[in-house]
Amino acid sequence: MMKVKYLSVTVLLAALFMTATVGIYAVEEFIMEEDFEAGQANWSVATRPGAAMELIIDDDDSVTGKKSARFEISAVGGGGMHDLTLDCNIPIGIEAGETYTVDFWVKAEKDRTIAIDLLMNHDPWTNIFRIENIPVTTEWAVQHHTFVSILEDANAVFLFSFSRSSNLNPLVTMWIDHIRFYEGDFEEEDLLGLPPKAVTFGNKLSGTWGMIKSGN
Numbered sequence: 001m002m003k004v005k006y007l008s009v010t011v012l013l014a015a016l017f018m019t020a021t022v023g024i025y026a027v028e029e030f031i032m033e034e035d036f037e038a039g040q041a042n043w044s045v046a047t048r049p050g051a052a053m054e055l056i057i058d059d060d061d062s063v064t065g066k067k068s069a070r071f072e073i074s075a076v077g078g079g080g081m082h083d084l085t086l087d088c089n090i091p092i093g094i095e096a097g098e099t100y101t102v103d104f105w106v107k108a109e110k111d112r113t114i115a116i117d118l119l120m121n122h123d124p125w126t127n128i129f130r131i132e133n134i135p136v137t138t139e140w141a142v143q144h145h146t147f148v149s150i151l152e153d154a155n156a157v158f159l160f161s162f163s164r165s166s167n168l169n170p171l172v173t174m175w176i177d178h179i180r181f182y183e184g185d186f187e188e189e190d191l192l193g194l195p196p197k198a199v200t201f202g203n204k205l206s207g208t209w210g211m212i213k214s215g216n
């Protein structure tokens, strides 16, 4: 009996140690994670008249796995936030008062910017955050945004806007890989064998709803 008890305590301590060790780095709960290794099924290109873009799974360039998503933009249309977007088909569920982070890796053929948006995917289409002028350079770099939601919603849509008129060089081809949406603060990863070049988003927040704090 004593031996069994002793073993169980050892196992318990080992489990606690592993939990504590992993907990420093591991994301507790993912809401969405995309590496484009299985294609583009979770994403849709949405265009309004005058805008056109092709989403191609790129087998030769990636941050994770062997694939990324490449975007070849031929026309951006009227310059509205939603004239030319990449929409996540996985509903984003958020709770009021909770902290969330979205991060993703980007690069482009030459320097450009993009915008991101999170809004209710239903009436009254309330905007939760909108970040513009996110820099994309010719080197893979991670971008991240952390916010505390002040509303609860089970069906928000996260999207990238290529067409927003504030964007620099909106026609420049770019790549996206390893998109994550999760609870908590930004969890830095060493994916390229180098310290990630995290770039802080500008505090160009529009709308009433939005971020309490930006990524560091």
Ligand SMILES: [Ca+2]
Pocket: 035, 036, 037, 062, 063, 064, 065, 066, 067, 068, 177, 178
């Ligand atoms: Ca990938």
